[in-house]
Amino acid sequence: DVVVVGSCMTDLVSLTTRLPRAGETILGHKFFIGFGGKGANQCVQSARLGAKTSLICKVGKDSFGNDYVENLKKNGISTAFVGQTADAATGTASIIVNSEGENVVVIVPGANLLLNFEDLKMASDVICKAKVVVCQLEITPAVSLEVLKMAHASGAKTLFNPAPALADLDPQFYTHSDIFCCNETEAEILTGIPVGNLEDAGKVGRMLLERGCKLVIVTLGAEGCMMISVEEPIPKHVPAGKVRAMDTTGAGDSFVGALAFYLAYYPKLSIGEMIRNSNYVASVSVQAAGAQSSYPYRKDLPQNLF
Numbered sequence: 001d002v003v004v005v006g007s008c009m010t011d012l013v014s015l016t017t018r019l020p021r022a023g024e025t026i027l028g029h030k031f032f033i034g035f036g037g038k039g040a041n042q043c044v045q046s047a048r049l050g051a052k053t054s055l056i057c058k059v060g061k062d063s064f065g066n067d068y069v070e071n072l073k074k075n076g077i078s079t080a081f082v083g084q085t086a087d088a089a090t091g092t093a094s095i096i097v098n099s100e101g102e103n104v105v106v107i108v109p110g111a112n113l114l115l116n117f118e119d120l121k122m123a124s125d126v127i128c129k130a131k132v133v134v135c136q137l138e139i140t141p142a143v144s145l146e147v148l149k150m151a152h153a154s155g156a157k158t159l160f161n162p163a164p165a166l167a168d169l170d171p172q173f174y175t176h177s178d179i180f181c182c183n184e185t186e187a188e189i190l191t192g193i194p195v196g197n198l199e200d201a202g203k204v205g206r207m208l209l210e211r212g213c214k215l216v217i218v219t220l221g222a223e224g225c226m227m228i229s230v231e232e233p234i235p236k237h238v239p240a241g242k243v244r245a246m247d248t249t250g251a252g253d254s255f256v257g258a259l260a261f262y263l264a265y266y267p268k269l270s271i272g273e274m275i276r277n278s279n280y281v282a283s284v285s286v287q288a289a290g291a292q293s294s295y296p297y298r299k300d301l302p303q304n305l306f
């Protein structure tokens, strides 16, 4: 099965014609609440493909937290290790989007930053028995690193998504990642090299690989991915299909969640095939609005993906 350790965020989205200036109050024409956070997004995508999943995370003892737990259950995710704390609010992303689609976003991580080593200890059985363990950086980085170490020591495959990226990422994150999967922006922050084309993507992939992971994937939006591994040290491009993109929010999380599913349930596929399938899943997600709201279910996908 797949275990994700990471964040939950409630997205509070207001649609307006333009963004307000400092001190200004403006009227918006629509408001909605969405479920987000990279950890939960990835777990939801994996679950919708049919993976048995657990999410290890922390939300507040508040209505957003209660709603989030419900949402996870509805997606068939085990919530045995979803903590609810009275010491902080559920993580939120307050988002304003103007009619050009530009946005401003304030993230308050809240309860996500209270997920701690004690919580990992309580969940250690689940983490150590998993086939695949996934984490990101929307929780305390030291906690993510501990997850990778625990999983690695017990023989689980570790899939690490260094998002949001830290310029001074602890080098141990590389050595404890079986698969290190980042997007172009994250790759640039980690290496200092902007990714403008496939050649750059291959170059940053090689730099990241040399830091000690076994396999690096750089996602490239509509271009799909670049992969490079210890076994295949020549960068290989895995293109995505051509689709009409409507909203790419959460595409990277759809990709990571799908990849975790394939690693856990189709270990005989080559990594290239897993990436090709995950590209397909993520390319479906960009054709509908929102993050989790756009993630496909197994029943809606072509059967040759399974």
Ligand code: ADP
Pocket: 183, 184, 219, 220, 221, 222, 223, 224, 225, 240, 241, 242, 243, 245, 248, 249, 250, 251, 252, 253, 255, 278, 279, 280, 282, 283, 286
């Ligand atoms: P992020 O959401 O982190 O910025 P990317 O933009 O790199 O990540 O997208 C992640 C994956 O989603 C890509 O590797 C690809 O599989 C898919 N994807 C994203 N944008 C598109 C698009 N316009 N057309 C097809 N697939 C896309």
